[in-house]
Amino acid sequence: MLARLFPNPVLSGFVLVIWMLLVDSIGAGAILVGVILGLIIPRLTQGFWPDRIHFRRPKVLFTLIPVVVWDIIAANAAVAWIVLTRRNRDLRPVFLIIPLEIREPHGAMALASIITLTPGTVSVQFSADRTTLYVHMLDCPDETEAVEDIRTRYERPLKELLEC
């Protein structure tokens, strides 16, 4: 019954939380409308979602989110420093080629987004079979290390979160 009403529970939960933030209230009315929207919106957008999102180990979020937030702040400081002090001819921009272990499509998407939000890296292309991610890096002293960093900091936790 519940599974039929909420085919995509994680998405419904997001809709509820976002609705409550939008109306800035935790009253019964806000919750009721939020739940109703959580019923309708996932249904209407079903065609856009490849699979339902399934958090296999939600606990991972508690370590992943702080890591990402911290890296975003560090990213900004690092990029700001490069903008202000580095001469163009001393920049070492490269395209990183990251072989993906993660197969879950939301995970791959989340990984690409996290990469764009963090230190001097922007995801620019997936290979056609979605097994490789191309990332442009603003200033890269060591390619292998940069790839390894992305894999251990973001890909492994995402894989743990979404795959078994």
Add this chain to the structure above:
Amino acid sequence: MSEAITAVFILIGAFFVLVGSLGLLRFPDFFTRLHGPTKATTLGLASLLAAFVAYAAGTESGVTVREFLITFFLFITAPVSAFMLGRSALRRRVDSVAPRPAAIDDDEAEDDPA
């Protein structure tokens, strides 16, 4: 107190927005320029919104969390636009300081049968 916190956040925010624009202006090619706005403005805008939250906390309207939603939406949409920009630039073979990886061409051939 709330005014002091507001001021600090505004200064941090303004600094990052400025640096982001500066990066856009002075980096050598399209791909490096992409880094300026997608990075520096996310934290810049987040700080400006935090400044607003701090400011509102000092007035009678009290603490609001709605502004964090703006940050949240910004954080989920900024990477998408950066990705689309990067992808189209690769496809159009825009000049790049970083050497273009050969494997990308094979993938694009598969991508685009014409």
